[in-house]
Amino acid sequence: MPKLLTEAQVAAYHRDGYLSPLRAMDAAEMTGLRANYAALCAREGGALSKRTNQKPHLLVTWLDELARHPRILDAVEDVIGPNILCWASGFFDKPAHSPGFVSWHQDSTYWGLSEPDVVTAWVAFEPSTPLSGCMRVVPGTQTRDQVPHKDTFAADNLLSRGQEIAVEVDPKDAVDIALQPGEFSLHHVRIIHGSEPNNADWSRIGFTIRYVPTYVKQIGGRDSAMLVRGVDEFHNFDPEPRPKADFHPEAVAFHGAMIDRVTKILFAGAPQAASKRYQPTHVTQPHA
Template sequence: MLKSLTPKQVEHFEKHGYVAPIRVMSTRQALELRKRLEDFEHSDSALAKKALHVKSHLLFPWLNDLVRSDAVVNAIEDLYGENLLVWASSFFIKNGNDPAYVSWHQDSTYWGLSKPDVVTAWVALTESNRSNGAMQVIPGTHLLDQIPHRDTFSENNLLTRGQEVAVDVDESQAVSIELEPGEMSLHHVRIVHGSPPNASPNRRIGYAIRYIPTYVRQIQGEDSATLVRGVDTYNTFEHEPRPTEELDPAFVSLHQKIGERNLNILYKGAAQQQQ
């Protein structure tokens, strides 16, 4: 029995590789999370860059609550069953009139995971629309195998390696995923997607949470994940603890260790690494 999604939404995900919008919190709650985020950004913390780009849920209890929330996880369970891990999370932020963009790519390219049974919950803390650089997807491309990619390391590309698909993309087929604050989209790890720069004066803030069933393995080295539902009988990932206070020094140290290990996976074989 489905817990959150309708049969039509499940069918849409299976056929097209994405589903949206899904309301997971009120607009007021989304604005409260945005305020927490921006309070941290304004604190001038030396951790600002890494804290927001790598497993943010390990440093902030309010984000750990979000990745575990029934409103989000119930939808993931409807797609991939009751035993679920959060493999990663990160913010995708575009400031007003920001040249930052995301090139056309598949998420699965450098993640080192054993199966393409991976779904991203993209939670909007602001409006995300055509004017401010909303994510775009090419429906149905999740049914393709892994597509060759090339690294660009372009300055304004928000992706780790500036990776982009090494084939032509029919942009006439692109669908913009427009969300209101407190809504999320779900997309499959192999769907070709990207997003243009923010041409508006307003910030666009999204929080991407990567969920995997517990049977998925990391095949490029040691890795860790957060068990958010069910049981893990496979135990191929080190289980991550749950933070109880913001920027707990023990969790900051753990976060740094995990981040360095993950970068070794993401940059494996790359011509250069992020500094």
């Protein structure tokens, strides 16, 4: 028996590679999280640095709680099973009328994970619509193997390496994942997806949370993840502690060490300058 989804929704996820929209919380609850996010950005001088925006749930208590939101975890459990690690998180924030976009890609390209049994919950903090540059997916493409990608490092591309799929994608095959604040979608690590710039008068903000079943391994090096539900009988990842308080010194130290490690995995083979933007702010510009 699924926990949150219907049998038909579970089947649709496995057939199409995504599911949307699902509701995590009501609009009022999301208004509170939106205010928290604004305060977090203000703390960082207006926008999150690339470093803070890697696994921020290790630093910030309310993001740790969001990564454990029961409705999100119930849906995730329905598609990947009961023993769940949160492997990564981060915001995709496109300010109003900004050129940032996400090229067509498969998430699995540089993540170094052993199986494609990885699901992302994309949680809307603001209306995500075709006008504001919502995510678009090509249904069914998750059944393909890994497709070659090329790195572009394009300035307005929100992806770490500006990676884009090296095969033709017909935008007519894509569907819009429109979401209202408090709603979320699920997408498979192999589905081809991307998004256009934000032409709306509001910011398009989504928080992505990447979940893996505990049997998945990191093949690019030693990595860490946080058990958010069930038991970990595999110990393939070093366990990550929950933050005791926002930016608690222990959390900051742990996060720093883990980001240094995962950055090496994610940027394997890329020019050094690319990963520099993920280094501590005293080494490089804070919000480059």
